[in-house]
Structures are given as structure tokens and as C-alpha cells.
Amino acid sequence: MDRIEATYYVETPYPLADAAAVMAGEQSSGTFVAIPGETEALKMQYAARVERMEELETVAASSLSGEQLHFEKYHRGKVTISWSLANFGANLPVLCSTLMGNLYELRQFTGIKLIDIQLPDSYTTHFRGPKFGIEGTAKLISSQAKTPLVGTIIKPSVGLTIEDTADLVRRLAEAGIDFIKDDELMGSTLNSPFADRVHAIMEVLKNHQDKTGKKVMYAFNISDEMDNMLRNYDTIVNAGGSCAMVSLYSVGLTAVKRIADIGQLTIHGHRNGWGMLNRHPLLGVTFSAYQKLWRLAGVDQLHVNGIRNKFWESDESVVKSIKACLAPMEGIRPALPVLSSGQWGGQAIDTFKLTQATDYLYLAGGGIMAHPGGISGGVTGIKQAWEAAVAGLSLEEAMQKYPAVKQAVEKFGGAKS
Amino acid sequence: MDRIEATYYVETPYPLADAAAVMAGEQSSGTFVAIPGETEALKMQYAARVERMEELETVAASSLSGEQLHFEKYHRGKVTISWSLANFGANLPVLCSTLMGNLYELRQFTGIKLIDIQLPDSYTTHFRGPKFGIEGTAKLISSQAKTPLVGTIIKPSVGLTIEDTADLVRRLAEAGIDFIKDDELMGSTLNSPFADRVHAIMEVLKNHQDKTGKKVMYAFNISDEMDNMLRNYDTIVNAGGSCAMVSLYSVGLTAVKRIADIGQLTIHGHRNGWGMLNRHPLLGVTFSAYQKLWRLAGVDQLHVNGIRNKFWESDESVVKSIKACLAPMEGIRPALPVLSSGQWGGQAIDTFKLTQATDYLYLAGGGIMAHPGGISGGVTGIKQAWEAAVAGLSLEEAMQKYPAVKQAVEKFGGAKS
Numbered sequence: 001m002d003r004i005e006a007t008y009y010v011e012t013p014y015p016l017a018d019a020a021a022v023m024a025g026e027q028s029s030g031t032f033v034a035i036p037g038e039t040e041a042l043k044m045q046y047a048a049r050v051e052r053m054e055e056l057e058t059v060a061a062s063s064l065s066g067e068q069l070h071f072e073k074y075h076r077g078k079v080t081i082s083w084s085l086a087n088f089g090a091n092l093p094v095l096c097s098t099l100m101g102n103l104y105e106l107r108q109f110t111g112i113k114l115i116d117i118q119l120p121d122s123y124t125t126h127f128r129g130p131k132f133g134i135e136g137t138a139k140l141i142s143s144q145a146k147t148p149l150v151g152t153i154i155k156p157s158v159g160l161t162i163e164d165t166a167d168l169v170r171r172l173a174e175a176g177i178d179f180i181k182d183d184e185l186m187g188s189t190l191n192s193p194f195a196d197r198v199h200a201i202m203e204v205l206k207n208h209q210d211k212t213g214k215k216v217m218y219a220f221n222i223s224d225e226m227d228n229m230l231r232n233y234d235t236i237v238n239a240g241g242s243c244a245m246v247s248l249y250s251v252g253l254t255a256v257k258r259i260a261d262i263g264q265l266t267i268h269g270h271r272n273g274w275g276m277l278n279r280h281p282l283l284g285v286t287f288s289a290y291q292k293l294w295r296l297a298g299v300d301q302l303h304v305n306g307i308r309n310k311f312w313e314s315d316e317s318v319v320k321s322i323k324a325c326l327a328p329m330e331g332i333r334p335a336l337p338v339l340s341s342g343q344w345g346g347q348a349i350d351t352f353k354l355t356q357a358t359d360y361l362y363l364a365g366g367g368i369m370a371h372p373g374g375i376s377g378g379v380t381g382i383k384q385a386w387e388a389a390v391a392g393l394s395l396e397e398a399m400q401k402y403p404a405v406k407q408a409v410e411k412f413g414g415a416k417s
Numbered sequence: 418m419d420r421i422e423a424t425y426y427v428e429t430p431y432p433l434a435d436a437a438a439v440m441a442g443e444q445s446s447g448t449f450v451a452i453p454g455e456t457e458a459l460k461m462q463y464a465a466r467v468e469r470m471e472e473l474e475t476v477a478a479s480s481l482s483g484e485q486l487h488f489e490k491y492h493r494g495k496v497t498i499s500w501s502l503a504n505f506g507a508n509l510p511v512l513c514s515t516l517m518g519n520l521y522e523l524r525q526f527t528g529i530k531l532i533d534i535q536l537p538d539s540y541t542t543h544f545r546g547p548k549f550g551i552e553g554t555a556k557l558i559s560s561q562a563k564t565p566l567v568g569t570i571i572k573p574s575v576g577l578t579i580e581d582t583a584d585l586v587r588r589l590a591e592a593g594i595d596f597i598k599d600d601e602l603m604g605s606t607l608n609s610p611f612a613d614r615v616h617a618i619m620e621v622l623k624n625h626q627d628k629t630g631k632k633v634m635y636a637f638n639i640s641d642e643m644d645n646m647l648r649n650y651d652t653i654v655n656a657g658g659s660c661a662m663v664s665l666y667s668v669g670l671t672a673v674k675r676i677a678d679i680g681q682l683t684i685h686g687h688r689n690g691w692g693m694l695n696r697h698p699l700l701g702v703t704f705s706a707y708q709k710l711w712r713l714a715g716v717d718q719l720h721v722n723g724i725r726n727k728f729w730e731s732d733e734s735v736v737k738s739i740k741a742c743l744a745p746m747e748g749i750r751p752a753l754p755v756l757s758s759g760q761w762g763g764q765a766i767d768t769f770k771l772t773q774a775t776d777y778l779y780l781a782g783g784g785i786m787a788h789p790g791g792i793s794g795g796v797t798g799i800k801q802a803w804e805a806a807v808a809g810l811s812l813e814e815a816m817q818k819y820p821a822v823k824q825a826v827e828k829f830g831g832a833k834s
Contacts, residue, residue: 027602028575046576046606064696066729086607087575093640094604096667097689101601104692105728105758158445158504159463184518185444187511189463190503223510226643226675250513252669258643272514275521276701277693279481283700284693311522312483341522 002120003082005051006099006289010079011063011111011282013071016053020079022108024048027081027098046087052080062110063282074110076282090126092253092293100285111282117289119296121330129332130300132266134359137300137336140242140266141178142214148348148360150382151179151217152368153340158185162192166200173208173216175376176383177368179361181219184247184272194220195235202239219245219268219301226255237264246299249273253297260298268338269299279312287317288324295325295335301361302335307351310342319354326357336361343367344378344412345385345405349398352389362386372407381408419537420499422468423516423706427496428480428528428699430488433470437496439525441465444498444515463504469497479527480699491527493699507543509670509710517702528699534706536713538747546749547717549683551776554717554753557659557683558595559631565765565777567799568596568634569785570757575602579609583617590625590633592793593800594785596778598636601664601689611637612652619656636662636685636718643672654681663716666690670714677715685755686716696729704734705741712742712752718778719752724768727759736771743774753778760784761795761829762802762822766815769806779803789824798825 012019028048056076063074088095104112130136138145152172154165172180188194201218209215222232222244229251233244245268246256260267277284291302304321305313325335339351339360344367352358368378381404388398388405399406429436445465473493480491505512521529547553555562569589571582589597605611618635626632639649639661646668650661662685663673677684694701708719721738722730742754756768756777761784769775785795798821805815805822816823 028573046573064729065698087602089605089607091604091641091645093642093664093667094602094638097601097640097664097687100693101664101667101689102692102728104690104696105722105730107727107729156445156463184514185504185511187508188506190506221511223514224508224671225510226671228508229671247510247514247518249669250510250518251671252666252673254641254643254646254668255671255675256669258672270514272518273521275519276517279521280697280700281482283697305522310524311519312481312524313522 002085002122004085004088004095004120004123005080005082005118006114007078007080007116009076009111009113009115009282010109011059011074011076012109013062013067013074014108016055016075016077016079017050019108020050020053020081022106023079023103024050024081026106027101027103028083045084049082050079051082052078054078063280064110066107066110076111078115085120085123090123092257092296096253096293104283113282114285114289117292119292124296124330124332127296127332128298129295129329130267130298130335131260131263132300133333134336137217137266137361140215141217145178145214147358148362148386149178150379151181151361151363152177153181153183153363153365154186155183155365155369157183158189160192162197162200165192165197166204169201169218170204170208171375172379173205175379177216177379179217179219179363181245181268181363182221184221184223184245184270186221187224194232198235198239198241202241206240215242217243217266219243221245221247222259223247223251226258229255229259233259233262233265242266243268245270247272248294248299249277253293256294256299257297266300267298268301269294269303269335271303287321291321291324291335292329295329295332299335301338303338303340306339306341306343307347307354308342315350315354322355322357326359334359338363340364345382345408346395346413348382348385348389349393349395352386358386358390367408367412370411371404372411373404377404377407380404419502419539420466421502421505421512421537421540422497422499422535423531424495424497424533426493426528426530426532426699427526428476428491428493429526430479430484430491431525433472433492433494433496434467436525437467437470437498439523440496440520441467441498443523444518444520445500462501466499467496468499469495471495480697481527483524483527493528495532502537502540507540509674509714513670513710521700530699531702531706534709536709536746541713541747541749544713544749545715546712546746547684547715547752548677548680549717550750551753554634554683554778557632558634562595562631564775565779565803566595567796568598568778568780569594570598570600570780570782571603572600572782572786574600575606577609579614579617582609582614583621586618586635587621587625588792589796590622592796594633594796596634596636596780598662598685598780599638601638601640601687603638604641611649615652615656615658619658623657632659634660634683636660638662638664639676640664640668643675646672646676650676650679650682659683660685662687664689665711665716666694670710673711673716674714683717684715685718686711686720686752688720704738708738708741708752709746712746712749716752718755720755720757723756723758723760724764724771725759732771739772739774743776751776755780757781762799762825763812763830765799765802765806766810766812769803775803775807784825784829787828788821789828790821794821794824797821
């Protein structure tokens with residue numbers, strides 16, 4: 001039977017092979033002494049197996065605390081473990097517990113990070129994946145829409161009245177925006193109840209569509225308890241919307257898949273909370289590995305941060321996440337990478353240079369709202385920056401050709417961006 | 418309006434007050450420049466507020482990477498932030514995104530860990546919390562059951578046939594066990610489909626109940642997609658079971674609450690994957706903080722690791738988690754702490770000394786299965802060790818009084834336990 005493989009970057013004071021054996025043991029039969037009933041035949045079929053190991057650097061100090069003993073050296077390396085599909089069925093939470101479960105607790109490791117997952121076709125075939133993905137998202141906006149799609153976040157995140165929000169949406173639509181989203185901190189608040197917000201915004205966007213033929217996509221944050229999420233989803237569908245946003249880590253894999261399975265709206269996957277799982281180089285999981293589970297769950301649009309973002313993440317890491325979302329997965333569509341965080345157009349040229357791709361949803365908050373040319377200047381500046389990027393212009397050249405790019409550089413270029 | 422408070426242990430190269438202001442900004446209005454529409458009145462009501470700060474140690478090297486600049490010193494301290502309830506409604510995922518969202522990405526911090534949450538009564542009143550909790554769990558087993566309840570995990574975790582599993586369950590019940598659980602890696606496998614396993618095991622347990630009046634609680638792992646979880650839940654109810662197990666982090670907050678809301682079964686909350694969120698001292702969240710969200714979601718039994726566990730966690734940290742689960746929360750029952758990992762009875766005396774409590778579900782896997790006196794000796798040894806603990810005996814004295822404790826010490830006492 002086919003097997004699922006997972007590769008970990010690990011650190012351990014013990015010989016790598018011994019530590020890998022502990023990991024495989026914990027993630028299959030798993031107790032601290034040999035016990036009756038654990039036959040060789042059973043182990044052959046159900047036990048996790050160490051497939052490959054690669055020794056890497058040795059360090060003098062441990063990254064995380066483990067054994068309460070002193071060691072002179074800690075070995076780092078890559079370990080690939082495999083499990084038979086017989087252990088799972090098409091059950092994402094149990095797969096998640098197997099790949100990212102108790103193994104993070106093992107004292108034999110002073111570092112453990114999941115860096116890759118390989119899923120056989122016989123597994124992925126049980127999943128539909130993103131129903132809309134890149135092309136589906138663009139088509140829902142208009143037959144002429146092309147990537148990068150330009151979007152923004154309603155700011156201030158929390159506190160605007162529905163009237164102010166709807167008015168802002170109207171101005172954004174008139175400025176040529178493709179996509180707008182709720183902030184992840186915005187659910188249903190006292191002065192902006194969910195259903196009222198949906199109705200007010202969709203009325204604005206339908207008016208805009210009647211005039212222009214373009215249906216700006218609005219990602220309403222439906223993150224909530226299950227029944228409320230389903231009701232919120234229906235509210236969007238009935239109001240003629242095209243997108244539901246979910247906070248992936250706050251809502252969780254099971255409810256996100258339940259929502260994505262409905263298939264009437266694109267699913268915008270926000271990754272707030274992600275820093276907990278990834279910020280340490282030797283703990284947690286990389287996004288290039290984790291995005292496979294979210295794609296299997298059916299998320300169409302996945303946040304990946306952006307180049308020269310306002311957060312801690314390096315450009316190298318962002319590029320890896322982008323490429324992973326766009327990489328083929330048997331029978332499963334790519335997810336549309338959502339670039340955001342301190343973006344204002346100035347990063348378009350480098351983003352294109354580093355990835356040679358334009359299949360993005362490119363979000364700017366302050367980069368649009370605070371542009372010297374107003375909202376319209378903000379949207380135009382970003383679209384022109386991407387034209388310049390694809391044409392191979394430098395930022396200098398783009399500034400000369402496009403006044404809105406010049407204004408953006410003058411306003412944001414010196415900022416920590 | 419009442420406010421929710423969260424306290425973080427942080428590290429930053431900047432003055433603590435400046436860094437705290439960035440955190441509060443990101444977790445309310447949140448963009449990188451001042452924008453129109455963000456009025457003072459709006460900020461007053463909806464903005465996060467820095468309530469308190471406490472300067473702690475200064476260190477020369479950063480814990481996590483942040484700004485790409487060199488600093489001489491990094492300041493550590495505690496920062497308490499508050500938000501108005503007007504921002505949330507009774508929406509756990511949005512609360513989660515607010516307390517544990519993008520703030521982990523801030524480059525201004527080289528360490529950030531959520532260490533406490535204070536929820537006003539006007540918030541917790543919207544939640545039922547654990548329907549059964551400690552007393553409810555015990556009562557479902559028998560009117561005579563008293564804590565600590567002694568339980569075990571079916572081992573090998575994966576691979577046993579249903580017949581072998583049912584036979585093991587019968588022997589465990591006959592040995593006097595109170596509680597048995599699936600392993601978290603066990604969902605529905607080729608040779609142990611979920612419904613068949615439930616029926617076979619419940620038949621054994623009902624026979625045992627007919628003979629003895631005691632209904633051993635079995636936690637079937639229902640973790641799966643939403644519809645499967647609901648079906649699995651019904652399968653347990655219809656077969657006369659009393660407990661459903663969920664892998665909290667693999668399933669997620671929304672689906673766990675949906676399941677707990679049904680209220681016909683106790684909910685056993687397994688915390689595999691937790692290491693990712695807690696293992697670094699300056700990243701993620703402490704269990705004493707996070708358990709409040711799981712209690713609000715209605716989880717009755719919460720894994721907290723155990724004293725001298727086989728994992729990396731210190732006894733001090735385990736004791737904090739235990740005390741947090743048992744601590745009062747307005748209108749919300751305590752959760753029953755589930756002690757496990759390398760437990761065999763020898764830790765009973767220290768567990769009682771450190772906590773002065775017996776309201777536990779005490780799980781031993783190998784500690785029961787591999788006891789020299791067989792399963793019966795294993796269960797008896799643990800019960801006797803707890804009797805000794807409550808009577809104030811030392812382990813030496815307990816060994817002299819109770820042969821099954823003596824056997825356990827001789828077998829496991831020298832092990833890394």
C-alpha cells in the first residue's frame with residue numbers, strides 16, 4: 001500500500017539514527033516500554049518507517065530544551081519518515097496528528113520542524129482541493145480580470161460604521177480595485193453586524209457591477225462557531241457575494257474543510273496565528289509543507305506574506321511559500337498566493353524578479369489608503385508597478401513612466417517597507 | 418463596556434512601551450501608516466489598549482530573529498493589552514485571532530508568548546463550558562467512582578484487529594480500569610473501521626456493566642471531517658458510549674465546540690501538536706492561558722502531560738497546567754486534568770505532593786500493559802500508589818505496604834520515567 005512521507009529538520013544530542021527511530025516509534029506504536037501484542041507482522045504494516053537521513057551541521061548549544069543532561073554536541077539533520085495509508089483513510093485531522101502531533105514533545109530532540117510532505121496520488125484523489133483557485137477567482141471578478149489581482153483590507157480594521165464601510169467600498173470599486181477583504185479582527189461587531197455589513201456592501205458592489213460589468217470580490221470574514229459560519233456563508237451567497245474569508249488556525253482544519261466543501265464561494269484563507277507555528281527555525285512547520293493540507297481542504301486563496309513585508313519573515317521564506325502554493329499537486333489546483341503586509345507597489349518589481357510569476361492577489365492596506373493620489377492613485381500605482389515589473393523596468397524607470405508609482409515611492413519608499 | 422485582557426511575556430530591542438504600542442496597534446487598527454477614517458473617538462472605543470507593563474531581565478542575544486539590525490540589548494517584560502467586548506461578540510475564533518494572531522509576526526519583537534487571559538463574566542456567560550467536567554465524568558462511570566480515575570491507552574496504537582482490541586478492553590475492564598482511550602493516531606483504519614470498533618468495544622463494556630454495575634468510559638477518537646465527526650458521535654451515542662475524543666489542534670476550535678455543544682457525551686481533549694505552540698519559552702502560548710478557550714468550547718477532559726513524563730516538559734510547567742484546569746472560572750466548570758506520558762504510579766506520590774489534588778484522570782499505557790503482575794497488577798499498582806499518596810506515604814513505605822507498587826517500582830523505577 002502507498003505511503004505518506006514527511007521530512008523533518010531536526011536537532012538532537014543523540015546519533016541521528018537513534019533519534020529518528022524514537023520519532024518513528026512515537027508516531028506509530030508509541031509507549032515507553034515494549035508491550036505484548038506488538039508483533040513483527042503488525043509493525044511491518046502499521047509502524048512508521050525511517051526512509052532517509054541526512055547529517056547536517058553540528059552545534060555546541062541546543063536550540064530548545066530537551067533532556068535535562070549536558071551534551072557537548074547537538075547534531076542537526078534531515079529525517080524522512082513514512083506511514084502506510086492503511087493508518088489514515090482520507091482523514092486530514094488524523095494525518096495532521098500523525099505528521100504534527102506528539103513528536104514535538106520528544107525530549108530526545110532539541111529542535112524539530114516539518115519541512116516537507118509527500119502525498120501519493122492514491123491519497124490526494126480523495127480530495128477536491130480548491131474549487132476555484134487562480135483562474136476561478138479571476139473569472140468571478142470579470143472575464144477580463146487578469147493577475148495580479150489588486151486588493152485591499154478595510155482599515156481601520158475594527159470600528160467603522162456600516163455606512164462608512166460601504167462608502168469606502170464604493171470608492172475602492174470606483175478606483176478600479178479587484179478585491180476587498182474584512183480584517184481578520186472583524187467578525188460581527190456591535191456597530192457592524194455581519195449580515196447588515198454584507199447587505200450594505202453587496203448593494204454597493206452590485207451597483208458597480210451594473211455600471212461596469214465587473215464584480216469586485218469581497219471576502220467577508222465568516223470565522224465563528226460552526227452554525228454561525230454556515231449561516232454567514234449563506235448570507236453571502238444569498239446577497240450575491242463570491243468569497244468567504246476564514247482564519248485558518250483559529251477556525252481549524254475540520255471546520256474550514258466543511259465550509260470549503262460547500263463550493264459556492266471562493267475561500268480566502270487568512271493565516272493569522274501562523275507565526276506561532278513557524279517563527280522558530282527549529283520548531284513547528286514550514287508554510288510550504290502546511291499549505292498542502294490547506295489545499296487539500298479546499299482553500300482557494302492563501303496568505304503568504306509579501307516581499308519586504310512589515311513582519312519578521314525573510315524574502316527567501318516568502319518566495320518559498322509562494323512557489324509552494326503554485327507548485328503542482330496531483331489532481332489538486334494551485335492556491336492563489338495572497339501577498340500582503342506593508343505592500344504598496346514598490347515590491348512588485350522584486351516580487352516578479354524573484355518568482356517570475358504574476359498569479360497573485362496583491363493586497364495593500366495603507367499602501368492604497370494613504371497614497372498621495374488618494375485611493376485611486378493607490379490602486380493605479382500598484383497596477384502600474386506590476387506593468388513595469390512584467391515589462392522588466394527598474395523602479396527608477398517605473399517612476400519616470402508612471403506618476404502614481406513616483407508618488408508611491410516618494411511617500412512609502414523611505415518607510416520600513 | 419467590559420474588556421478582555423491578555424498578558425504577554427515579550428522580548429524586544431526597543432523600549433518596552435514603544436513595542437507594546439506596536440502590538441496594540443497591530444491587533445486593532447493595524448496598518449503601517451496613519452490613514453483617514455481612524456478618528457480619536459473610534460480609537461477610544463475599538464482600539465486595543467496597553468493596560469500594564471513590567472520590565473524584567475535584559476539579555477545580550479535575541480531569542481528569535483526580528484529586525485535585521487544589530488542591537489546591544491534586548492529587553493524582556495510583561496505587557497497586558499485589553500480589548501473592548503464590542504470588538505468580538507461571543508466568537509471564539511475571532512477572540513483567538515485577536516489574542517494569538519498576527520502579533521507573532523511583528524519584527525519589533527524577538528519573543529512573544531501569551532501567558533494569561535482574563536475574561537469578564539459578561540463574556541463567559543455566553544458559554545456553557547464543560548457539560549460534565551470532573552464530577553460528571555466520574556458519575557457516568559459509576560456512582561461509586563472517585564478520583565483519581567485510572568485509565569489507559571490501547572497499545573499498540575495502530576494495527577490491532579477489532580477482536581484483539583475488544584479482548585484487551587475486556588481484560589482491562591476486569592482488571593478494574595475506569596477509562597480507556599483510542600490513541601490519537603487511531604481514527605478509522607483498514608483493519609479497525611470506526612463503527613465496527615465502537616460496536617465491538619461497547620458490547621464488551623455493556624457486558625461488564627451488567628455484571629458489575631460499572632460502566633468503563635471509552636474515549637473513541639472521532640477526529641475527522643465535520644460530517645464524519647457528527648456521524649461518529651452518533652455512533653457512540655447509539656452504542657451506549659459516554660465519551661468522544663478529539664485532537665484539539667488538528668480538529669480546531671470551531672469544530673470542537675460544535676461537537677461539545679451537542680452535550681450527550683463527555684469530550685476528551687487530546688493536545689497532540691501542542692509542542693509547536695509552547696515548547697519555546699518566548700513563542701506561542703502557555704497551556705494555563707489556552708485551556709480557558711478549550712473550557713469555553715466545552716471540553717470536559719484536558720491533557721496536561723504528567724510529572725516526570727517521557728517528554729521534554731518540566732514538572733513545574735505541568736503543575737501550572739493542572740492548577741489552571743482546576744482553577745475557578747466564572748460560570749464555567751473546571752476541566753478534568755488528564756495526566757499521561759510515561760506514568761506508572763510512581764509519580765502519584767509526587768503529583769499529590771505538588772498539587773494536593775486527586776481530581777485527575779491518570780493514564781498509563783506501558784505502565785499498565787507491561788506491569789510484572791499483568792494488566793491487573795498494573796491497574797492495582799496505580800490505584801494503590803494513589804492510596805499511598807493521599808495517606809502521605811513515601812514511595813518506600815508504599816512499596817512495603819503494596820506488592821503491586823513494589824513490582825512497578827522494580828520494573829519501571831529505574832527507567833527514564
